[in-house]
Amino acid sequence: MSGSGGKGSAPATVGPAVNPRLDRRGLLATGLSFLSWGLLPLYLKLLASVPVFQVMGHRVIWACVFVFAWLGLRGQLGAAGRVFRQPQALSKLLLTAGLISVNWAVYVWAVADGHVVDASLGYFINPLVSVMLGVFLLSEKLNRWQWVAVSVAAVGVIWLTVQLGHPPWAALALAISFGLYGFVRKTVAGVDSVAALAIETVLILPFALAWIGFEAWRGQGAFGHQGPAMDALLVLSGLVTAVPLVLFAYGVRRIPLSTVGLMQYAAPTLQLITAVLLFGEPFTHVQLIGFACIWAALVIYAIDGFVRGRAPKPAASVQAAEAA
Template structure:
């Protein structure tokens, strides 16, 4: 396959991943009759069946032995599994508690938080435009806090857990799908224990209580969770990071629109002001990213 086709396929795969993530609130909302923590547990179990089972069929168990051979990688992935589990838990609870708009805010903030983590942890340096973007986002969060009388804890929690997750995955040298498989190994046992406990007369209703429609949706949650992760892992290796940086806003934009237009969550003028500060920061951040990529390309061409 030539490089043009590779890039095009990568673009489609990356876009698909962000579209699915953006429509997630509508999927989880269909399961509103199921307790949130049981949705999360089933999501983890069925995702693990798909990921671990698929890797075992395609690669045997060598992938797990290779990661286990380097304890630092193995336990860092254990920590990343905790972070993504917390992120999923907070997200699904928030969606089914009627806070889709605030979840979208968390993923709008996340790219800028990731930049700050790069500065604090990795010693990266920011340009003036990037600092301006961070400042605008901080003003937006401060405005929302002042107007509502409390910080947007759901958005902050989602952005922190996912930002730290992304940082850890950057520090662990392992293929994306294998990393997901190892994370599933860590998460599946407690999730399965919780499902079995719940089905033993503690609020569970799989097969016997929630109806076949909900049961099918819970099983498919594994596919719905794994497909965008695999598509993203495929696409991000074939598309320039500057393009991925722009595409990542598809997800929270669709979440925001789903919350306001479909799920009819309240959204007033004061919230709009705060969001506008953050959106302005993202526009500045995107411009800075495009400029940086253009400069790098020009320098590469000049060197060649």
């Protein structure tokens, strides 16, 4: 998620066999990552006096520093270096770096401009966007109830568009950029998630440094001009960006994906609560109806997945599995 800022779409590399249902550390790490993304607006609100693209630049710069420091402490710098000898993986990570940059920038803007409710909507929509990407880009087939879920979600978006007079651009930008990010990331084979994040930040780093340098040259740079507390917050924004992604990469390898799928809604739920109760953003009946459609779609999709997951396998499939 961005912001979540880049939250959770990073695919996990296959690790040693672990009993996922008993791994409490994996559950804790994943839970902490979603908790961090859910409370991220509180942190970004402290940076509201800093222009959006400067916040974005500092997030990239300091996240890059912290991620490479982490890899160095674990003796895994070579994993990141090897990616530069894999042109196909590198080209895909260049694309994901661009997508996550868009996602982070829109999310920072949404918090600064009082649109955290819209941001939370984006991350509620995101799973269904991923479903549609599978349909259009992978020719995946949906069953009747999955189509019902997607249709109900579409009704919610159309309702908001008609009532507000425009599409919920921030929500759609976050959902689509993060959905595409996760889709492309899943095709990057043989690269550890944390190493991939390191490469993404390196690829964005020149642009971040150039922008921060340009703003400083113009005399508009926030760093060093808004006090040591603000400087510390800008530096720590990299840690706030990197740590949840590292926790997620660790945890998602150790617990069932179905559990991850249910836990992911904690982040936008916390964002919505924060926006309405702490930031005082309006949550009108119009928005409630739109959100209710999205929530209903997610419930339908989750129940369908649960039922299909518990359905007995065809005899032929069972025999094939036993023969293997």
